[in-house]
Amino acid sequence: MGKNKKNEGQKVEFDLFTLxxxxxxxxxENINEFLEFLEDKKIPMEEKVGNQxx
Amino acid sequence: xxxxxxxIEEDIEAKKTLISTMPTKTKTNKRKYNEKIDTIIEKYSAxxxxxKKYITVKSKSYEIKKTENDLExxxxxxxxxxxxxxxxxxxxxxxxxxGFDDLVYELSNYYEFNFNSLNDIINQFLKKFELxxxxxxxxxxxxxxxxxxxxxxFFEARRDENYEKLPEIFEKIYWVNPEIIRHLELNFRKxxxxxxxxxxxxxxKLEKEVLLExxxxxxxxxxxxxxxxxxxxxxxxxxNISDIIDLAKNGTIDMTVYFEDNKLRATTYESLMIDPLNxxxxxxxxxxxxxxxxxxxxxxxxxxxxxxLLLINDFKNTYSNQVMNENKGPLIMTTEKNLKVIEAxxxxxxxKLEKINKRLLGGRLSLFESKDDNAITKMKIDSIKLAKELxxxxxxxxxxxxxxKVLTILTRSLTVAELLHLYYSFDYFKKMAIKKxxxxxxxxEIIKYSDSFDLFAxxxxxxxxxxxFVFDEGNVAKIIINKYRLDNINLTEEMLADESEVTNxxxxxxxxxxxxxxxxxxxxxxxxxxxxxxEKIKNAEKKEN
Numbered sequence: 001m002g003k004n005k006k007n008e009g010q011k012v013e014f015d016l017f018t019l020x021x022x023x024x025x026x027x028x029e030n031i032n033e034f035l036e037f038l039e040d041k042k043i044p045m046e047e048k049v050g051n052q053x054x
Numbered sequence: 055x056x057x058x059x060x061x062i063e064e065d066i067e068a069k070k071t072l073i074s075t076m077p078t079k080t081k082t083n084k085r086k087y088n089e090k091i092d093t094i095i096e097k098y099s100a101x102x103x104x105x106k107k108y109i110t111v112k113s114k115s116y117e118i119k120k121t122e123n124d125l126e127x128x129x130x131x132x133x134x135x136x137x138x139x140x141x142x143x144x145x146x147x148x149x150x151x152x153g154f155d156d157l158v159y160e161l162s163n164y165y166e167f168n169f170n171s172l173n174d175i176i177n178q179f180l181k182k183f184e185l186x187x188x189x190x191x192x193x194x195x196x197x198x199x200x201x202x203x204x205x206x207x208f209f210e211a212r213r214d215e216n217y218e219k220l221p222e223i224f225e226k227i228y229w230v231n232p233e234i235i236r237h238l239e240l241n242f243r244k245x246x247x248x249x250x251x252x253x254x255x256x257x258x259k260l261e262k263e264v265l266l267e268x269x270x271x272x273x274x275x276x277x278x279x280x281x282x283x284x285x286x287x288x289x290x291x292x293x294n295i296s297d298i299i300d301l302a303k304n305g306t307i308d309m310t311v312y313f314e315d316n317k318l319r320a321t322t323y324e325s326l327m328i329d330p331l332n333x334x335x336x337x338x339x340x341x342x343x344x345x346x347x348x349x350x351x352x353x354x355x356x357x358x359x360x361x362x363l364l365l366i367n368d369f370k371n372t373y374s375n376q377v378m379n380e381n382k383g384p385l386i387m388t389t390e391k392n393l394k395v396i397e398a399x400x401x402x403x404x405x406k407l408e409k410i411n412k413r414l415l416g417g418r419l420s421l422f423e424s425k426d427d428n429a430i431t432k433m434k435i436d437s438i439k440l441a442k443e444l445x446x447x448x449x450x451x452x453x454x455x456x457x458x459k460v461l462t463i464l465t466r467s468l469t470v471a472e473l474l475h476l477y478y479s480f481d482y483f484k485k486m487a488i489k490k491x492x493x494x495x496x497x498x499e500i501i502k503y504s505d506s507f508d509l510f511a512x513x514x515x516x517x518x519x520x521x522x523f524v525f526d527e528g529n530v531a532k533i534i535i536n537k538y539r540l541d542n543i544n545l546t547e548e549m550l551a552d553e554s555e556v557t558n559x560x561x562x563x564x565x566x567x568x569x570x571x572x573x574x575x576x577x578x579x580x581x582x583x584x585x586x587x588x589e590k591i592k593n594a595e596k597k598e599n
Contacts, residue, residue: 024112027105028106
């Protein structure tokens with residue numbers, strides 16, 4: 001898993017190499033906005049554990 | 055997939071669609087939905103970290119190391135020569151050169167500061183006396199009974215380096231004699247007068263020293279040398295590429311308007327050119343930028359001129375009648391006579407006061423007086439009354455003294471630069487004038503204005519103020535406009551109408567000058583923009599954490 005992550009990191013950095021400066025900033029902004037979007041989308045779970053839904 | 059940006063854009067859209075179609079009705083649905091989101095967050099957090107690392111390294115590689123220039127060295131040279139000029143200034147006297155006018159101003163405005171500041175001012179007075187080899191003791195402070203009481207305690211505290219008991223003593227005196235600080239001022243003024251010869255000798259010695267130490271022949275030579283180092287300072291202080299990168303990083307300038315296709319860039323060039331120049335004609339553009347550089351300095355001077363125009367106009371209104379008088383001889387003679395009369399009156403009152411004080415402080419009371427509390431109280435009251443008269447007399451003396459200084463230079467051809475120098479030479483009157491014309495009561499605010507005035511008045515590279523007359527109704531804006539018309543720079547009266555308009559114009563000039571600096575540098579607008587964006591990202595992350 002750790003090795004895979006490292007490889008992916010290297011790949012991302014390699015891909016970034018081909019981008020213009022404006023595109024690099026755009027990539028970061030897109031990722032950041034998406035992360036914020038995901039955090040907002042999370043559904044708060046109730047504390048009690050029950051089987052009402054099954 | 056073309057590149058990583060496209061991959062991200064498509065992947066985000068796909069994942070958004072995936073999430074929106076996931077069922078969320080049941081608890082299990084919700085759990086699975088959240089687990090999916092967490093998986094995506096984990097992946098994208100890793101992307102974010104990689105991208106951030108990459109852009110940070112890249113941004114750093116674009117930064118330009120600050121070039122070592124001699125700014126600090128030149129600034130030190132300026133400070134040294136400023137000090138030489140201050141000492142050699144032929145306009146003022148030992149009183150101003152010793153900085154007594156500054157301390158008198160502080161004492162006169164004592165209601166603005168706290169008790170510790172009072173002791174600090176007294177210490178500063180004492181140190182100035184010590185510089186001239188005069189060691190004062192409590193015996194020298196006999197202007198009034200109360201001054202002696204306070205200063206006796208003060209010298210004890212000074213010796214023991216423990217001022218803790220002083221507030222209590224001061225408060226006790228203050229309730230009996232709220233004029234105590236004025237009396238302290240009077241006492242110092244009397245002592246300054248008494249030791250005038252020593253102060254004059256001290257300044258003369260200092261003059262010789264500073265001339266020798268700094269290789270300066272005389273005052274005019276000092277001004278000439280000062281002008282040269284100021285010009286060096288202006289050159290070294292010019293905005294360079296590292297300064298521009300710093301301005302972009304801290305968000306002072308928005309780099310998006312510096313791109314070649316930006317509309318503002320084109321319109322700013324157009325607005326400042328009478329005949330449009332080909333921006334690719336390097337020779338013509340070099341001349342244009344050179345003129346802009348000069349215009350920048352002139353505008354900075356003009357902004358200062360406008361800032362202190364009220365002060366200049368106040369002087370103009372005060373002396374407009376006298377300036378009409380071609381023969382100022384009788385006026386000067388009258389003022390000199392007034393000074394002598396006030397001097398004699400001061401001497402007479404101080405003699406009377408001394409007599410009372412000798413009886414009060416020296417224990418030379420008659421048998422009847424020593425047993426009569428009322429007689430002692432009466433003597434104390436009489437001394438306070440005399441001190442009050444003396445305080446007004448000293449103020450009248452100061453005003454006549456300044457008037458005499460004004461009359462000796464007052465002509466219809468008095469330039470603004472000469473007036474600035476006059477106020478620069480007399481700190482007390484400068485601060486009083488600032489207080490009056492700007493209607494400022496806040497002490498710190500007055501000091502701020504005063505410091506800013508000095509910086510303006512001291513600058514030997516000022517050009518405009520040397521060419522305009524205080525009593526002339528000439529249009530300064532028009533002079534600037536006509537001068538730059540010859541250099542193909544388009545200026546209008548509206549652009550120079552007030553401080554805020556000139557500040558706007560200065561921003562435009564700085565904007566174009568920065569473009570020139572960037573173009574001449576090894577970097578590009580895009581790279582600086584990138585550095586600024588990465589800095590923004592880093593700051594936002596710092597805030598989040």
